[in-house]
Amino acid sequence: MSQTVNVIGAGLAGCEAAWSLARYGINVRLYEMKPEKYSPAHKYSGFAELVCSNSLKASRLESSAGLLKTEMEMLGSLTVPCAKANSVEAGGALAVDRERFSDSVTEAIKNEPLIEVVEGEVKELPEGMCIIATGPLTSGAMADRIKELCGEGLSFYDAAAPIVTYESLDKEKVFFASRYDRGDADYINCPMDKEEYQAFYKALIGAERVELKDFETHPFSVYEGCMPIEVLASRGEDTMRFGPMKPVGITDQRTGRRPYAVVQLRRENKEATLFNLVGFQTNLKFGEQKRVFSMIPGLENAEFMRYGVMHRNTFINSPTLLNSDFSMREHKDIWFAGQITGVEGYMESAASGIIAGTAAARRILGLEPLCLPNDTMLGALSAYISDPFNDGKFQPMGANMGILPDIGVRIKDKKERYGAYARRAVESLEKELKRIGYDKSDR
Structure with a gap:
């Protein structure tokens, strides 16, 4: 494809967005200000740096975190297999050696011929289609550009x-x-x-x-x-x-x-x-x-x-600004991804990058858009950040079974109940992927 999509930020969300675009055959220009400049929380030069815990939460399917990662893999995630390849023992959780994980993601991105990495701080939005994945500690100049697009951000402390x-x-x-x-x-x-x-x-x-x-x-x-x-x-x-x-x-x-x-x-x-x-x-x-x-x-x-x-972490007021595919309502060629949208958690941030990158790629190619069902974890998170009902009371949200619609059957045992939610979600996502003719093995 001759069209190039700009992705700003090589964190978890930005890397997943770039990877998703490249898998559809779309050229990507991935901007990252490290190692030229670091945020107050970042120390490592690699992409997808984990700055807080090294845990990506539970692995089992009948958990919200495990279900999220399963759905991400169904959409061709980069970070989930990299995490599994660089895991450390943590009981039922997927925890990683953070430097090896970062190195693995960085190597994959830099070895992808359709992704051009551009080092240095971005102070103005590039022309053309753009995915903003600058994270909750966006640098000053870009933060000003985002405010011009979105208005004042939301803040809390991490x-x-x-x-x-x-x-x-x-x-x-x-x-x-x-x-x-x-x-x-x-x-x-x-x-x-x-x-x-x-x-x-x-x-x-x-x-x-x-x-x-x-x-x-x-x-x-x-x-x-x-x-x-x-x-x-x-x-x-x-x-x-x-x-x-x-x-x-x-x-x-x-x-x-x-x-x-x-x-x-x-x-x-x-x-x-x-x-x-x-x-x-x-x-x-x-x-x-x-x-x-x-x-x-x-x-x-x-x-x-x-x-x-x-x-400090800063978020945009997503319910007034974004569609469920993380694109802006008022600026159709701009998407946001990552914690700046109000999804909370490493994998949630990465997942939003997959959604944004997939949406941009399918629009460019004229393909049927991916419509994530609300009974999937990806769909429920997307619905949450884009729901106008949340305007004025918007708070960060991570994956949890509580945001999924009721299953309609009373199951007393929590593990069995969550297992039923997970099976429904996987079946629902499989049905949607079949509807749009998606086959990740073709990418």
Whole structure:
């Protein structure tokens, strides 16, 4: 094809958009400002960098995250197979060695002859068809262009958890186990008794936090899925015990009893030399993180390879701006993709790139558009971000079974119920792909 589509941003969404276009035989110009310039949260030069957790959530089909990834693979995803090829043990979750995952995606994109990578910051929208996948930390000049297109954005704050080395942990105090013994014993558990927990809680809520920068506003709102641990703790002494420190499903191997609270660590790389503190996103000062988190049993002498950070995320008001294929209502040749649209999560962002890239490609080729059924996870997310009903109350949304239409049959067992939702979704998507004559093996 002689027509070229511009994709701005080589994150998860941008890479999937470019990949989808190329698979349809469309030329792509993929812009990425790294390594010339980095956002406050990005550190690695590769594409599809994971800046928070290294977990892509559950793998099983009868989960919302597993269903989403299955649907993405049905549409020829790049990131899902790259994730599977670079996975690390994490029980029932798909977690990855983040650098190897990034390298794998980068190599695939750079080796695709139909994708031209252009390095450097984009300050003006290129002429022609364009997919904007600049992410929730869009740089200043492009952010100004987006505001001109969309008006003021929506903001909330996101946070990343610390990473420690395995060799620095006290093996006499920690043990490997998965909650409810599901899957392999891939998580390191740091059990606490009541006295230890209360001392930790008091230190945490009294710890000094990083002052927000001048580009950050007060008061700030925090997305519940990435709540800084100190903000969660401030809601009450037992709040953490019903959240990331819940002891349910864990038996302390030293006592044979359930601990009062537990901190879990998840593998960060294939070599299992690095582990992150699950649910411990934070905005504490680095010295305070060292002081307070070293109170966790087993972490007294922990070596912190990365401290937690917090940063601002910005979203457009998608319900007033976008169609369900992520194209703009007022500018038909412009699509958005990724977290900037209000989809929340790594795979959700990647999925939006697939949808936008597929929509653009099929329009160029004059093919029947892909109409994602609302009973699929992809379709439900697309409907959510484009539903005018959400205007004025729009909040980020990740994949979850609650956004799917009722299945119409009462199934008490949750696993069986979710399995029924998943089977319906797969069958529905297969039917739609058959209707439009889609065969990913032809791409």
